[in-house]
Amino acid sequence: MIEVSENILREADFMAISMLSGCMLVFLYDVLRIFRKLVTHGTIALAIEDMLYWVFSALFIFAMLYRKNDGLIRGFAIGGIVTGMLVYNYLISSWATGVVARILKKLIRLFLYPLHLLGKWTKKPAHFMHHQAVRLWKRAAKLLKNVYKEVKIGVKKR
Numbered sequence: 493m494i495e496v497s498e499n500i501l502r503e504a505d506f507m508a509i510s511m512l513s514g515c516m517l518v519f520l521y522d523v524l525r526i527f528r529k530l531v532t533h534g535t536i537a538l539a540i541e542d543m544l545y546w547v548f549s550a551l552f553i554f555a556m557l558y559r560k561n562d563g564l565i566r567g568f569a570i571g572g573i574v575t576g577m578l579v580y581n582y583l584i585s586s587w588a589t590g591v592v593a594r595i596l597k598k599l600i601r602l603f604l605y606p607l608h609l610l611g612k613w614t615k616k617p618a619h620f621m622h623h624q625a626v627r628l629w630k631r632a633a634k635l636l637k638n639v640y641k642e643v644k645i646g647v648k649k650r
Contacts, residue, residue: 506560510569513556514576522589
């Protein structure tokens with residue numbers, strides 16, 4: 493069996509970590525995309541989210557380079573990150589985003605179903621109460637109108 497030098501193993505490990513870091517960055521952006529599918533956003537919110545994502549990405553890459561390569565930026569490390577991003581984006585991203593979004597939508601629907609039932613159960617009593625309140629208001633208005641007429645007639649007679 494051929495022995496591989498420790499330096500080459502360290503470089504291969506660094507390359508693998510760079511590629512996994514790239515995959516993780518695209519995965520995090522997919523999480524952001526799913527969040528955007530579930531909750532509508534304005535332009536400013538999108539810009540802030542993107543800026544926060546890129547600041548986090550820069551800090552994440554810096555921490556990875558600092559730990560694994562003493563902070564040295566090397567071309568093959570950046571190449572590994574980009575390769576990992578591309579591999580994840582083209583092989584896994586669209587499938588994972590769709591599946592996770594569907595699962596989250598079903599979970600949200602499951603949690604909101606009791607509220608839907610509560611709305612159904614309270615619709616008739618609420619309609620009844622509204623109808624009674626309207627009838628009471630009309631009676632009160634009619635009574636006040638009659639009182640107003642009586643007072644107005646009484647004032648004119650004097």
